[in-house]
Amino acid sequence: xxxxxxxxxxxxxxxxxxxxxxxxxxxxxxxxxxxxxxxxxxxxxxxxxxxxxxxxxxxxxxxxxxxxxxxxxxxxxxxxxxxxxxxxxxxxxxxxxxxxxxxxxxxxxxxxxxxxxxxxxxxxxxxxxxxxxxxxxxxxxxxxxxxxxxxxxxxxxxxxxxxxxxxxxxxxxxxxxxxxxxxxxxxxxxxxxxxxxxxxxxxxxxxxxxxxxxxxxxxxxxxxxxxxxxxxxxxxxxxxxxxxxxxxxxxxxxxxxxxxxxxxxxxxxxxxxxxxxxxxxxxxxxxxxxxxxxxxxxxxxxxxxxxxxxxxxxxxxxxxxxxxxxxxxxxxxxxxxxxxx
Numbered sequence: 001x002x003x004x005x006x007x008x009x010x011x012x013x014x015x016x017x018x019x020x021x022x023x024x025x026x027x028x029x030x031x032x033x034x035x036x037x038x039x040x041x042x043x044x045x046x047x048x049x050x051x052x053x054x055x056x057x058x059x060x061x062x063x064x065x066x067x068x069x070x071x072x073x074x075x076x077x078x079x080x081x082x083x084x085x086x087x088x089x090x091x092x093x094x095x096x097x098x099x100x101x102x103x104x105x106x107x108x109x110x111x112x113x114x115x116x117x118x119x120x121x122x123x124x125x126x127x128x129x130x131x132x133x134x135x136x137x138x139x140x141x142x143x144x145x146x147x148x149x150x151x152x153x154x155x156x157x158x159x160x161x162x163x164x165x166x167x168x169x170x171x172x173x174x175x176x177x178x179x180x181x182x183x184x185x186x187x188x189x190x191x192x193x194x195x196x197x198x199x200x201x202x203x204x205x206x207x208x209x210x211x212x213x214x215x216x217x218x219x220x221x222x223x224x225x226x227x228x229x230x231x232x233x234x235x236x237x238x239x240x241x242x243x244x245x246x247x248x249x250x251x252x253x254x255x256x257x258x259x260x261x262x263x264x265x266x267x268x269x270x271x272x273x274x275x276x277x278x279x280x281x282x283x284x285x286x287x288x289x290x291x292x293x294x295x296x297x298x299x300x301x302x303x304x305x306x307x308x309x310x311x312x313x314x315x316x317x318x319x320x321x322x323x324x325x326x327x328x329x330x331x332x333x334x335x336x337x338x339x340x341x
């Protein structure tokens with residue numbers, strides 16, 4: 001019988017991502033296989049079926065992530081961080097980039113090297129986690145650069161519309177409230193939470209008290225990281241409908257802040273990998289990157305989590321207003337067929 005890993009690998013390779021026209025190469029096909037980090041977990045009752053496949057120019061046939069017992073961290077992948085050059089460009093994804101000469105910094109894990117693509121606006125899920133964990137009143141007002149809104153409103157716009165101004169406001173709030181403010185020689189509280197959860201590839205580093213989180217602020221690519229499996233497990237931990245998380249004893253969040261987070265994910269206006277009305281999710285898209293992660297309740301009651309990070313950004317989308325290349329959208333349709341959706 002064909003395994004789920006084999007079927008998923010076939011679904012990825014059937015998209016022929018290596019033939020996509022690259023706008024930075026004048027429409028010629030990209031010069032190396034793109035990077036895709038794809039994780040799935042389907043719950044039939046309390047029995048999870050999980051899988052993580054990773055593809056890159058170094059691994060065009062795909063790697064199967066060795067998920068630790070209890071759905072812990074991958075045991076066979078050494079993630080290294082994305083990086084930007086002195087001009088702020090995403091150096092790993094430029095045409096002609098030579099990965100043998102680039103100096104990638106270790107991110108987490110050990111084993112076969114995998115360069116973790118920048119998560120683009122999927123990173124806003126980490127900020128929303130901080131708001132849900134440490135904002136005592138989700139309806140409290142917060143003023144940023146002269147504009148006052150309730151935290152709930154800032155968060156809803158950040159997640160459902162991917163509003164960058166709202167992201168600025170909530171990063172500034174995180175610093176003012178203390179959970180993004182690193183103490184001397186100590187990680188900030190959000191990183192300590194990720195550490196307790198065993199999500200060591202989630203990193204929101206070098207943001208600024210004024211709300212800065214982009215490349216120009218000294219953050220951005222290489223400083224803000226998420227991998228697919230850890231993004232999926234963050235959603236699993238955040239979801240009160242999901243079974244308990246066996247890899248961590250960290251108590252789950254409760255309260256209005258968490259409900260507001262899921263309401264915003266359910267009201268997502270920007271769709272990428274999976275285009276299904278029941279998919280509560282967050283997308284990310286830039287010139288170089290495309291990401292998507294969320295939860296779908298299937299018609300038979302099963303719960304499906306999906307997470308993707310990739311180097312397949314808008315430069316390969318041939319003008320599609322979503323910024324997602326058509327083969328990524330077709331991969332999403334193939335994933336749903338794998339689970340009889």
